[in-house]
Amino acid sequence: MKSEDILVIGGTGKTGRRVVEQLQNKGIEPRIGSRSASPSFDWDNKDTWVDALNGIERMYVTYYPDLAVPGAKEAIESLTYLAKELGVKKMVLLSGKGETEAEACENIVMDSGIGYTIVRASWFNQNWSESFFLDPILSGEVALPMSDVLIPFVDVNDIAEVAATVLLDDSYNGEIIEVTGPELITFKDIVNIISKASKRRLNFYDITLEQYIEGMKQMQIPHDVVWLIEYLFSHVLTNPKNQLVVNDIERVLGRKAKTFSEYAQETSETGIWNQVSVT
Numbered sequence: 190m191k192s193e194d195i196l197v198i199g200g201t202g203k204t205g206r207r208v209v210e211q212l213q214n215k216g217i218e219p220r221i222g223s224r225s226a227s228p229s230f231d232w233d234n235k236d237t238w239v240d241a242l243n244g245i246e247r248m249y250v251t252y253y254p255d256l257a258v259p260g261a262k263e264a265i266e267s268l269t270y271l272a273k274e275l276g277v278k279k280m281v282l283l284s285g286k287g288e289t290e291a292e293a294c295e296n297i298v299m300d301s302g303i304g305y306t307i308v309r310a311s312w313f314n315q316n317w318s319e320s321f322f323l324d325p326i327l328s329g330e331v332a333l334p335m336s337d338v339l340i341p342f343v344d345v346n347d348i349a350e351v352a353a354t355v356l357l358d359d360s361y362n363g364e365i366i367e368v369t370g371p372e373l374i375t376f377k378d379i380v381n382i383i384s385k386a387s388k389r390r391l392n393f394y395d396i397t398l399e400q401y402i403e404g405m406k407q408m409q410i411p412h413d414v415v416w417l418i419e420y421l422f423s424h425v426l427t428n429p430k431n432q433l434v435v436n437d438i439e440r441v442l443g444r445k446a447k448t449f450s451e452y453a454q455e456t457s458e459t460g461i462w463n464q465v466s467v468t
Contacts, residue, residue, distance in 0.1 A: 194244065235267065265297050306362060312426075314343065315452075331393050331394070338376075339432050
């Protein structure tokens with residue numbers, strides 16, 4: 190398989206850069222789909238798409254910040270149409286469990302006539318070390334709504350290994366692979382696990398969703414991010430589809446999915462949770 194035949198859209202993001210690493214470990218140097226790459230790929234500039242997709246046969250697609258946001262469906266529709274026109278033979282789409290809007294995007298890919306595999310993921314472990322849950326951990330004061338909801342948090346490294354596997358292996362064509370962690374845990378559980386792993390005292394406060402949203406607005410977090418977080422908490426977190434452990438990681442990789450405790454121990458060793466929080 191030629192390296193130049195594979196494109197990883199979002200190749201510098203949470204899952205994308207890890208998919209790139211997985212492919213590199215197999216001796217494949219994929220094309221990176223990002224604004225800083227050459228040729229560049231910019232979701233907001235369709236003029237970049239043709240050069241990025243030219244000569245590509247297989248592609249991994251992750252849409253930032255989420256397939257649920259307004260405009261995502263139209264973007265996926267346009268990209269999929271172009272991919273078919275340019276002769277792309279296989280698409281792997283990263284999707285989210287329990288998101289109606291994401292499922293609409295999945296259907297576009299599934300109905301396109303292109304070979305596909307959908308990788309449908311639960312919430313990421315790495316949200317606590319690389320994303321919006323990191324700052325509260327660093328401050329030692331974690332205030333979240335819905336603290337008792339059970340979630341099968343999944344490790345991004347597991348997602349990436351599954352994505353790279355199904356991208357190269359056509360025996361998974363036409364499948365929806367659901368990637369979850371091996372256990373259901375709550376926000377309270379997570380804060381306790383991180384506290385023990387990092388050897389830090391973390392105070393947890395159970396607040397309402399309205400209080401959480403208001404707090405984000407007061408911190409002047411961008412409107413589209415506030416909208417997405419509110420959507421994820423109000424529509425996705427409590428969806429019964431999201432409160433199920435699925436064993437597809439073990440089926441694809443032949444090993445069990447990483448537990449949150451394993452992730453927390455590995456992450457604590459990097460020192461990320463012991464940095465001084467600057468406010």
